[in-house]
Amino acid sequence: MIQHSWLIPGMPALAYAVIVLFTRRFKALSAGISILAMAACFFLSMGVFQELAKLDPSARTVSFSWTWLQIPPWEAHVGVLIDPLCANMLLVVTLVSLLVQIYSWGYMHDDERFSVYFSYLSLFSASMLLLVVANNYLQIFIGWELVGLCSYLLIGFWYFKPEAADACKKAFVVNRIGDMGFLMGVITIGMMFQTFDFAEVQKIVTQGLSDHTYSTTFIAGIALLLFCGAVGKSAQFPLHVWLPDAMEGPTPVSALIHAATMVAAGVYMVARTYTLFSADPLSMTVVAWVGGFTALFAATIAVAQDDIKRILAYSTLSQLGYMILSLGAGGYTAGMFHLTTHACFKALLFLGSGSVIHGLHNQDIWKMGGLWRKMKVTTLTFAVATLAIAGIPPFAGFFSKDAILDSVHNSAVPGHCVLYYMGVFTAFLTAFYMFRLFFVVFTGEPRDHHAHDHAHESPLNMTGPLVVLALLSLCVGWLNWPGVGLYSQFVHYGSVPEGAASIGVLLGQSWPTLLLVVAGIALSAAFYYWKVFSAEKMAEKFRPVYLLLKNKYYFDEMYGWLVKKVLFGLASIFHWFDEKIVDDGMVDGTGWINQKMGGLLSLTQTGYIQNYAWVIFAAVAVIFFCVSF
């Protein structure tokens, strides 16, 4: 199976080509090809996983590659690296892709560019899987850029909406800023180590660090350049601004790309290049603090948003922040585990919100309400996901989030205590805003009766994936059941991390967090279910805070100002240079000099014969003088 793993990115790529070239006119056929390719990928990934699990834990790395580009002294390869980290990611990506594609069949059914949509989805899966199986830095960069392209195409899928047109450009450009650092890092690696290969770089770095050929600060510098890419792709502070806007794309796209897979690529990349990151405390500290800050920062914004998808987007930011925080704090397994569980419940949340939007044709939560009467499956699955993300046992989020907080608690990163409390407080906020969303949308009385009357449960091809994801959101966490820890034994960096010995111990150590989470839910219920307090009055009372949160700390405005003043200011200096120095100075100046010189010379052209005769006489005299002496 493993030797055929190159087919995993290959098949969706083929599906893309077939749809674009041949079957664009046939909607069902295009979707069928795309889904079939994805299903094959999923089963292949299962096979790869099984085969890998059978191997001895120390031999679970298989890598092979082909030469793509050959310029002595270095070569660029395209290859496959299968190890537990990759297998984990493969399963997540192929499974979510498959479910989202099935769901899309129902969701996008009326769209006239249905085939194009599926071709983009296939292209995205191919690029994402190319990134996941990459065995070298150049290939991961290639996949990285290609998923960025697919994200651009899919956010802008409804390009005729001006918001979508702006959002896709913003996503691409902001990502490109991060990629700039990433590219610099990749180029530095290629230059310093003469190879792009993960394993070889790891070997060289480990060797170089032990015999002090490279200073740890230097390695940390490379790691931080790479981290710029992760900050862009995983939408961490301060490059987080593109992700909420990316919600202009179709909702299944948000579920697949902007929640479960692509945005997690940054986390995956950090885990993949963990040798570089863990070489120096500096890089780990930066990573942990960026992640921790983003987690809290985004959670506070999510509290004051009104758009169902934007709330989920900020929640994604916050959860990605958790993962990054975990990796920075040394919790490699915990971070990847949260990536896995998050992929399930966040995809479910987005698909559930898609089901709501499909039924209501609206995204404002204040126009919803009481939907549980009309949409039983959606409500139930959404509730599961909400419990999972809030971290209530035995749902998936509880296990992974607790592992993260535990690893932060035990880490050596400076200020890990503060980070820990930030994480705990974020968990409280998460419970609050997620249940706020749930209560407002699904319970109570309908706010917009007209819309409510038209609301309906989604077709089976949409609810089916919801149910599957709901089951996963419940069960995936059990992979790391305390005392058993199947997941920890499979995916780890260095030694297997020690978790709690039993479920009792786990509950015993995590009760303060749990208490806060329950308090968050209760507070949310008090506001939005029982309506003991009035949210409006609170917002009125703390108006400045509310406005700050509602306007996302004015980051969009700030960046707008930066672009307008700084970038365009710089550009206008160059423009001035072009206009005044190059054009007026050099071009017109040359013309002016020629004119003036011509004018001077023209003084000799007097038109008087005597003058000319004098000149001829003088010249003859000079020549005579020169020749004779």
Add this chain to the structure above:
Amino acid sequence: MILSILIGLPVLGAALAALFPQERAAKTISLLASATTFIFSLLLYTRFDAADAGFQFQQLFPLVPRFAINYSLGVDGLSLWLILLTTFLTPLVILGSFSMVDQNVRGYYACLLFLEASVIGTLAATDLFLFYLFWELMLIPAFFLIGVWGGPNRVKGTIKFVLFTMAGSLLMLVALIYVTHEVKSFDYSKIFDYSFPPDVQFWCFLAFALAFLIKVPLFPFHAWLPDAYTEAPAGGTVMLSAVLVKLGAYGLLRFCIPLFPYAARAFSHWIMLLAVAGVVHGALMATLQTDFKRLTAYSSLSHMGLITLGIFTFSLPGLQGGVVQMIGHGVYMAGIFLLIGMLYQRRGSHEMDTYGGAAKAAPLLAAAMLWMVLSAAGLPGFAGFVGEILILTSAYKAWALPALVAIAGFMLSAWYLFNFYGKVFFGQARLNHEDTKPFDKAQGGAQGKTNPQKEGAPPKMPDLSWAEGLALLPLVLAALWIGLTPNFFMDPIEKSLDLKVIEKLKPQPVMMDFAAQQRRLQDEMESNRQPRQKNNH
């Protein structure tokens, strides 16, 4: 013989196209002539021996025996791809122009073919006199293309373009006369083997380099570029941006560096700095433009800076990256400017604000443009990426700080290209056409036919016609091909670049420094190196 045929066929085609009275016949003849030229030129690739760094397909007969001026042609790795690029692009430009040009049609195609012939001649000449002859000949069709079929400000654009280029070439002529006088031969190979003293190299390098750097153009000699690109008709802009400017880079590779290696090394840092300044300058200027043809012109300037940067790293990956980037740049710039011509032909405007939502009306056109924009933005898998990464890597190795600035400048291309793309193709389709003034025929010259719809009526935006699609398809495929199999393009030229450029740059006994000579001899004995390979002809 092949090379003479490659020069002769377009000239013949030009003559026939000009002679036949029917416009249709002129179109057919020119398309046939250029397509045949392309097919013939494929022989160059199939019969090219990559292991041979010397000139191949040589042809020689005396032109002016008294001064030892010969008609001598030859191809090596430096010129191979540029000749093929020229023969590949010309038929596409001709096909793409079918619906764009409707005045003096016969003259237009004759000019294009004549331009092709002179470009091939420039690239194939191995005699310096012949080279200069073709180099100056190129100006004539280019002059007419911009001046006759250009946009409203075409006169200004033409004057700037011609005067700038002339100024550079005249200095080159002076240096060329000096050099040939010194060597007593116009033969490139003889001059190549000659070592000039450092002070001579210094001045000759400057004179040659100025001519080529104006052609490239390198910042700050680029003042002709935005006007010439913007005012030229679409076909002319394609030839300018995709082919003509490459001859500047070719000249650097062929003459400046190998003939005056000492001076080249001395000046390399300055030129690298200017190249990086060009990358950033072009990118920043492009962000300010509202006219998308001008925007693309500046982006072309920015990317040419990258090519110069690659060449002046003096490393094999840098040079190969430079050449691959030249091919890639030729292909995607040709695509972008052709598409811009097609857009202009539909709406009669280059202003981004007058477009919007064009993807809905013309999905194929939008897809083709996206393809080219992605190539230009250096997305992996497309033409721009390999050259970019090779150039940046070797530049980084040669001199890290400017390379980092260049990376930043290059990354800006995503900004302005996607801004342009989004504004033109995405968003709401503009139904009222108030912003676009109806195109003034008297002012607009040859392009005045466009904007067929009446004022106020919803503008029509037809998708690609068959001819247009056929002209773009090879470019689309080529952009992908270059991105996927770059080694196909790099292998045949490696030997020539290595022996004709890199090897020349290694310290030679040009320095009248006895100690240095001694050291070099010792080095040579120690490393037991093979003596430097002479060109074999």
